[in-house]
Amino acid sequence: MDVLNLLEKIEDIVEDASKFPLSNKVMIDKEEVLEVINEIRLKLPDEINRASWVAKERQRILTEAQSEAEELIEKVKEQQKMYIEESEIAKQAKLYAKQIVEEAEQKANDMKLGAYSYSDDILSKLQDKIKDINNIIEDNRDMLKKM
Known part of the structure; x- marks a missing residue:
């Protein structure tokens, strides 16, 4: 920063200035210091503007x-x-698919049991018919024997 350099220049002027005997006071060139201060004033707005930016x-x-x-x-x-949400949809879809499979398996079991029951009923009726026919045959044979 230019301003810092100028402040160092003022510091150097003060450090290099002649001292009064038996005191801390120094004699400086007024014009030289005022010139540096004036340069600082000129540069300061640019520096402030840059810092602000x-x-x-x-x-x-x-x-x-x-x-x-x-x-x-x-x-x-x-x-x-x-x-x-996609995970929830997938979970729901899997659950729904599982329910469909379970329902299908239950319906298949029900149909299988129904088919077995129907087959058993048909076979039972057939057996009864065969018994009836067998009884008729036996009756007919008995009649033939008696003749």
């Missing part, structure tokens, strides 16, 4: 970074929510 730019960058970070956090939250 740097501070504003820093704040803008920080605000922009904060905004981007918040957007990124929101995107991540939305993705996380979507993955959770």
